[in-house]
Amino acid sequence: MSAAFETRTDGATLTSIGEARDFFALLKPRVMSLVVITAMAGMATAPGAVHPVIALAALLAIAVGAGASGCLNMWYDADIDELMSRTAKRPIPAGRVLPSEALAFGLTLSIGSVVVLGLVANLLSAAMLAFTIFFYAVVYSMWLKRWTPQNIVIGGAAGAFPPMIGEAVVTGDLGIHSIVLFAIIFLWTPPHFWALALVKAADYGRAGIPMMPNAAGPASTRRQIVAYSLAMAPVAVLPALMGFAGLAYLVVSVATGLVMVWLSIQVWRTTEGEAATKACYRLFGFSILYLFGLFAVLLVENGLGLMWALPKVIG
Amino acid sequence: MTEPRKPPVAPAAFTGEDMARRRRRSVALALVLAGLVVFFFVVTLVKTGPAILNRPL
Numbered sequence: 001m002s003a004a005f006e007t008r009t010d011g012a013t014l015t016s017i018g019e020a021r022d023f024f025a026l027l028k029p030r031v032m033s034l035v036v037i038t039a040m041a042g043m044a045t046a047p048g049a050v051h052p053v054i055a056l057a058a059l060l061a062i063a064v065g066a067g068a069s070g071c072l073n074m075w076y077d078a079d080i081d082e083l084m085s086r087t088a089k090r091p092i093p094a095g096r097v098l099p100s101e102a103l104a105f106g107l108t109l110s111i112g113s114v115v116v117l118g119l120v121a122n123l124l125s126a127a128m129l130a131f132t133i134f135f136y137a138v139v140y141s142m143w144l145k146r147w148t149p150q151n152i153v154i155g156g157a158a159g160a161f162p163p164m165i166g167e168a169v170v171t172g173d174l175g176i177h178s179i180v181l182f183a184i185i186f187l188w189t190p191p192h193f194w195a196l197a198l199v200k201a202a203d204y205g206r207a208g209i210p211m212m213p214n215a216a217g218p219a220s221t222r223r224q225i226v227a228y229s230l231a232m233a234p235v236a237v238l239p240a241l242m243g244f245a246g247l248a249y250l251v252v253s254v255a256t257g258l259v260m261v262w263l264s265i266q267v268w269r270t271t272e273g274e275a276a277t278k279a280c281y282r283l284f285g286f287s288i289l290y291l292f293g294l295f296a297v298l299l300v301e302n303g304l305g306l307m308w309a310l311p312k313v314i315g
Numbered sequence: 316m317t318e319p320r321k322p323p324v325a326p327a328a329f330t331g332e333d334m335a336r337r338r339r340r341s342v343a344l345a346l347v348l349a350g351l352v353v354f355f356f357v358v359t360l361v362k363t364g365p366a367i368l369n370r371p372l
Contacts, residue, residue: 017333020343053361057354120358 006098018097025091026074026102027067027109034291035066035162038185041295042166044302045177045244050121050170057120058169062162065113065129069158071106072137075099077145080207086200106137117169125168132161146208149215152197156189157182176315180238184294187232191225191264192287195280198222198267222268225283229264233257236294243312249297250310256290 006014039062043055050058074081074090082093091097110133118126140155148154163181164174190212197204197211198218204211212221236253239245245253263283270279301307329337360367 015329015333017329017336019336019340023340051361053357057358060354120362 006100014095014098016098016101018091018101022091022096023101023105026071026097026105027064028070028074029067031070031159032063032067034159034288036063037292037295037299038181039063039162039166040303041298042163042178042181043170044166044299045163045181045239046167046170046175047177048170054120055169058117058125058166061113061117061120062129062165062169064109065117065133066162068106068109068113069133069136071102071109072133073141075102075106076137076141078102080146080209083207084200084203086203110137117165121169122172124172124174125165128161128165128168132158132165135161147210149210149212151210152193152212153190156186156193159189160185176242177239177244180235180242181295181298183238184232184236185291187228187235188287188291190228191232191260192284192291194221194225195267195284195287198280199277199284218271222271226261226264226268229261233261238314239298240310241313242315243310244302245298246301246307246309248306248308249294249301252297253294256293259286260290 006016036059039059043050043059074092077087078090078092078099081087081090087093092099092102110130114126114130114133117129136155136158140151140158144151144155160182163185164178167173167175167178194212198213198221201211201213201218205214212224216224234257236257237250240247240250240253260283263279263286266279267276267283270276
């Protein structure tokens, strides 16, 4: 157990006064909700089925594992979090949770979630969850984030793994369905994150993080946002063309994909003043809705069996 | 270069509010542990299935 207080290098004494909600905040609940819905979609689109209780238990383990990696990320990044307006109020920089508590909490949940997933589901899914936690906490947080402007591109893989873990829970194997879902999230991450990074470039600059707008400049970032959106939108339609999504998904993915591309073009074209900031926030906000929407439709179609099936065009 | 660590300063005593926060945290932890007991019980039943009753008496 962590001590009730800790002394910083500057001599200040920090006391352990964090409440449950502070520890919950360490798990990045909004990211967790995205992980839950994408992992559920991975389970729903997998060929086969598991007992609903096992599916729920596995989802809980995946969500906690994702939360644990978020907690370890906040523990490692506490020094830069306090420099940025977006993250300064997080529990560690705000002084509500001690760094040692966050580390212990993150490690305990990491090990616990992997062990539980291995026991309730199978070894492959547990190994993938362990790798996902390692990838986010170590490869992304400790290495890529402060080293390369491709940080969130490569690190985005960590956020894209949950559908594959979901499929592994059901089948004990990996198939093409979850790889397509992985690709959608992977290609979605750069336009989503860079839209925010364009607005928060000064914050990242202060913290010394080489985000794309800081390293390559806003113009290059804007071009890359459009390129990734153009690549992502057709890939997001693949589930309908490959036969594991129906008519509703086809309509939603085409329509919202076009909106994503259009909003990206607005970000590219609007480069100055308040209008540029608004364009970035519009893309950032819509991108969240876009991904939730795609996976929600996949879930409804596959999980509830409400699919208007389409002829398989690919695969 | 890393700054040399200053000698530790004894913490001020916890205030009443601090103690209340720590008590609420302990209650939350107890609830999580109780939830885990139920979780493992239910999962064990489901994983084992009807065979859980199949034991020598």
